[in-house]
Amino acid sequence: MFKEGEFNLKGGRFLKKKWEDRIIFKRYSWYKDLSLNLDILLGEIKKDSNFYTWVSPSNEEKLKSCERLFVSLVYYPTKHKDFYKLISKKLDKKGLVEVKMTRVAENLKMHPDLDQFFHHNYINRFFCSEFKKNIEFNLQLPGFKNIQIKI
Numbered sequence: 040m041f042k043e044g045e046f047n048l049k050g051g052r053f054l055k056k057k058w059e060d061r062i063i064f065k066r067y068s069w070y071k072d073l074s075l076n077l078d079i080l081l082g083e084i085k086k087d088s089n090f091y092t093w094v095s096p097s098n099e100e101k102l103k104s105c106e107r108l109f110v111s112l113v114y115y116p117t118k119h120k121d122f123y124k125l126i127s128k129k130l131d132k133k134g135l136v137e138v139k140m141t142r143v144a145e146n147l148k149m150h151p152d153l154d155q156f157f158h159h160n161y162i163n164r165f166f167c168s169e170f171k172k173n174i175e176f177n178l179q180l181p182g183f184k185n186i187q188i189k190i
Contacts, residue, residue: 040070041186046080048152051090058089064112065190069122069183077122077180078161080112081190084143095142102138105167109135109190110147112161122180129188133174135166 048062064082068075084090086108094102102108115122144163147153153161168174179185 041183042066042068042070043186044068048082048147048150051093051146051150053089053092053146056089056092060089062088062090062110064110065188067186067188069180071182074116075114076116078114079126080161081188082110083190084108084110093143093146094140098138098140098142102167104169105138106171107168108138109166109168110143111164111166112147112153113164114161125180126178129176129178130166133168133176134170135168135174138165138167140165 044066046064046066048064050057050059050061052058062082062084064080067077067079067081069077084094091108094108113126143165147163173189175187175189177185178188
């Protein structure tokens with residue numbers, strides 16, 4: 040079974056600054072019987088968002104050519120790690136380059152909205168796109184129907 044939906048990360052803070060902005064994640068979940076096999080949340084941290092203050096000065100140089108900054112939160116049981124590899128290959132082919140962003144990752148892990156829903160068990164990754172256009176691709180995971188991912 041496959042489900043698609045949204046998840047909103049509401050508000051944040053960094054040092055003395057507090058905000059009510061949101062990161063809207065598109066959520067893609069694959070289930071087998073009652074077990075969650077793979078859960079992917081894809082969102083964008085916009086440059087004009089207060090969440091962008093989480094980006095450390097050491098990352099700013101790397102992100103100069105980045106038109107869009109995407110964040111993914113991924114959960115998969117160890118036995119299904121190959122599913123994530125398939126998705127990573129699709130993102131690579133769409134021109135998304137993975138960027139290591141430790142400070143943003145730490146702030147996401149500590150966010151109360153993620154902690155409330157056990158998303159602290161998820162792996163977060165960040166991807167830079169040099170293009171403003173939306174990204175779409177088809178994804179076929181073994182044993183599941185073909186779906187279209189849009190970010």
